[in-house]
Amino acid sequence: MKIGFIGLGIMGRPMALHLLKAGYELHVWSRRAASIEPVLAVGAKAAGSAAEVATQSDIVISMVADAPDVEQVALGPQGVAEGAKPGLIHVDMSTIAPGAARAIGVRLAEKGIHFLDAPVSGGETGAINAALTIMVGGDEAAFNQALPVLQKLGKSVTHIGVSGAGQVAKACNQILTGVGVMMVAEALNFARASGVDPAKVRQAMLGGSAYSKVLENHGQRMLDRNFKPGFKAWMHRKDMKIVLDEAHRMGISTPTSAVTAQMFNALVGSGEGELDTISVLALLERMSEVHHD
Numbered sequence: 001m002k003i004g005f006i007g008l009g010i011m012g013r014p015m016a017l018h019l020l021k022a023g024y025e026l027h028v029w030s031r032r033a034a035s036i037e038p039v040l041a042v043g044a045k046a047a048g049s050a051a052e053v054a055t056q057s058d059i060v061i062s063m064v065a066d067a068p069d070v071e072q073v074a075l076g077p078q079g080v081a082e083g084a085k086p087g088l089i090h091v092d093m094s095t096i097a098p099g100a101a102r103a104i105g106v107r108l109a110e111k112g113i114h115f116l117d118a119p120v121s122g123g124e125t126g127a128i129n130a131a132l133t134i135m136v137g138g139d140e141a142a143f144n145q146a147l148p149v150l151q152k153l154g155k156s157v158t159h160i161g162v163s164g165a166g167q168v169a170k171a172c173n174q175i176l177t178g179v180g181v182m183m184v185a186e187a188l189n190f191a192r193a194s195g196v197d198p199a200k201v202r203q204a205m206l207g208g209s210a211y212s213k214v215l216e217n218h219g220q221r222m223l224d225r226n227f228k229p230g231f232k233a234w235m236h237r238k239d240m241k242i243v244l245d246e247a248h249r250m251g252i253s254t255p256t257s258a259v260t261a262q263m264f265n266a267l268v269g270s271g272e273g274e275l276d277t278i279s280v281l282a283l284l285e286r287m288s289e290v291h292h293d
Contacts, residue, residue: 001024001058001059001149002024002025002026002027002056002057002058002059003019003024003025003026003027003057003058003059003060003061003149004026004027004028004029004047004053004054004056004057004059004060004061004080005019005026005027005028005029005039005044005053005060005061005062005063006028006029006030006050006053006060006061006062006063006064006073006080007030007062007063007064007069007073007094008028008030008032008035008036008038008039008063009030009035009063010124010127011063011093011120011123011124011127012030012035012063012127013035013038013039014124014127014128015061015063015093015127015132015153016028016039016044017038017039017042018130018152018153019149019152019153020039020042020043020044022152024149024152025045026039026043026044026045027044027045027046027047027052027053027056027057028040028044028045028046028047028053029046029047029048029049029050029052029053049078049083050062050073050074050076050078050079050080050082050083051078051079051080051081051082051083052078052083053080053083054080054081054082054083054084054085054088054090055083055084055085057088058088058089059088059089059090059091059145059146059149060080060084060088060089060090060091061091061092061093061149062074062080062090062091062092062093062094063092063093063094064094065094065235066094066096066238067094067096067097067100069094070092070094070096070100070101070104071100071104074090074092074104074107074108074115075104075107075108080108080113081107081108081111081113084111084112084113086111086112086113087112087113087114088112088113088114089113089114089115089116089142089145089146090108090113090114090115090116091116091118091146091149091150092104092115092116092117092118093118093119093120093134094119095119095167095170095174095235095238095239095242096117096119096167096242097167097242097245097246098117098137098164098165098167098168098171098246099164099246099249100167101115101117101137101163101164101166101167102163102164105117105138105163105164106163114138114139114142115138115163116136116137116138116139116142116143116146116166117136117137117138117163117164117165117166117167118134118135118136118137118138118146118150118166119134119135119166119167119169119170120132120133120134120135120153120154120170121133121135121170121173121177122154123230123231124229124230124231125230126154127153130152130153130154130155131154131155132153132154132155132156133154133155133156133158133173134150134153134154134156134157134158135158135160135165135166135169135170135173136150136157136158136159136160136165136166137160137161137162137163137164137165137166137167137168137169138162138163138165138166139163140159143159167242168246170239171239171242171243171246174236174239174240174242174243175240175243175254175256175257177214177236178236178239178240178257178260178261178264178277179256179257179260180212180214180215180218181214181218181236181260181277181278181280182256182259182260182263182280183214184212184214184215184218184219184222184278185222185278185280185281185284186284187201187205188201188202188219188222188223188281189281189284189285189288192285193288198222198223199223202215202219202220202223218278221276221278222278222281226276227275227276227278227279227282228275228276229274229275229276230276231276231277232273232274232275232276232277233264233267233268233272233273233274233275233276233277233279233280234268234273234274236264236277237261237264237265237267237268237273240257240260240261240264241261243257243261244257244258244261263280263283264277264280266283267279267280267283270283
């Protein structure tokens with residue numbers, strides 16, 4: 001099976017390397033030529049466009065920033081649809097709105113292309129360790145065909161349901177992780193402002209029902225002041241906007257997501273969008289100091 005890969009950034013590059021390591025013939029294209037070099041060095045074949053990638057591939061994977069990028073790659077000039085043979089499977093692993101995924105899926109189906117929305121959780125570390133959580137929406141037969149490839153990239157691969165369902169699951173994931181980061185930052189800042197050692201508080205919480213992966217992993221990074229991005233704040237803000245837009249469309253209430261989204265807005269607005277979302281701790285600290293003064 002020949003694989004195409006489009007988008008070789010912080011997430012895409014390690015994922016492409018895993019597929020090469022697994023022995024797949026890999027055809028790659030990226031808008032930034034520099035990001036292709038590391039994968040060409042270990043045996044990937046360069047293509048001149050997304051269409052050229054599709055011509056050479058049975059499955060095309062894309063990992064780009066947002067819905068307009070996915071649409072451009074899939075359906076734009078020199079896009080996947082232009083080069084695809086009927087029956088090609090396009091697996092998009094970006095995080096976009098469920099409605100956008102469904103619409104792209106419909107337009108690709110008209111051209112005989114199967115579209116799977118397969119967003120991931122796990123960040124750069126998960127990509128590097130092939131330990132991503134992958135949530136997939138789309139045709140089950142296409143999912144079963146793509147499954148062996150996806151299993152080279154993640155430790156958990158779940159077919160959630162019809163087209164768009166993968167993105168719904170990812171939105172749920174972003175609610176839990178976004179609000180989780182906010183809760184941990186708030187608790188650690190509360191401890192610090194109270195004159196109590198946040199590290200000791202976290203240690204105590206890890207032993208009880210307040211335990212979470214976010215408290216364990218992100219909490220430690222907050223204590224270490226390690227705000228280097230595993231997942232950039234501007235990207236999490238984008239994902240929380242997807243949640244709020246979908247909730248607005250459905251007429252449902254997502255109050256903790258709304259507050260979290262506003263804090264991520266403030267983080268990006270204060271010029272820290274390129275830092276990890278966990279730097280919201282420093283934002284809370286600054287707000288505390290202003291109040292204290």
